[in-house]
Amino acid sequence: MTSSLCVCITSSELAQSLPVSFTMTKLLEWLFAVSLVGVAWGLVTFDLLDFQFPAVYREVAWPMPVYLLVVFGCYSLATVGYRVATFNDCEEAARELQGQIQEAKEDLKKKGLKI
């Protein structure tokens, strides 16, 4: 889903309106959100606006990017592991398929096809 933003520029000399359209892509949305979060994190960690937070908040904030990466990695690992463990294995169907493949190979060999 994209949303268009139309900006009209009028110049007194040209007396004409030039429409310029700007499409917000998903990448731009993500970059915008990431940069907002990044600025907020930078403000808290490096105390750029001199808020002088209590030391505990700074202690928790500064490893945040690494922490989020590790949490994302853990979530990915857990999802992969869970889906491997609950994969719908059909052993009987697999054996049947292998048997049919053998049958087909022998049949084609008899008819002269080289495999």
Add this chain to the structure above:
Amino acid sequence: MATGADHAVGLGLVGFSLLLFTYYTIWVIVLPFVDSDHVVHSYFLPREYSVILPGIAALILLLCVGTFIGIVTWKNRKSKKVN
């Protein structure tokens, strides 16, 4: 339902990632709010290592991925020469 080794490996991955998540969360988020003379601090390394260790792990991962790609590319190039 996956059987045998698949099932075991999958559950192992889930358990390992849960352990890692819990330990790392306590280390990064809970410990700063705990008094510095509490006994639980003895189970965790100094705070700097909570950033250094994942950094080293990421570097090792990149190394492994790069080595794998290099080996596969090298093998492919050799077989092309023979053909």
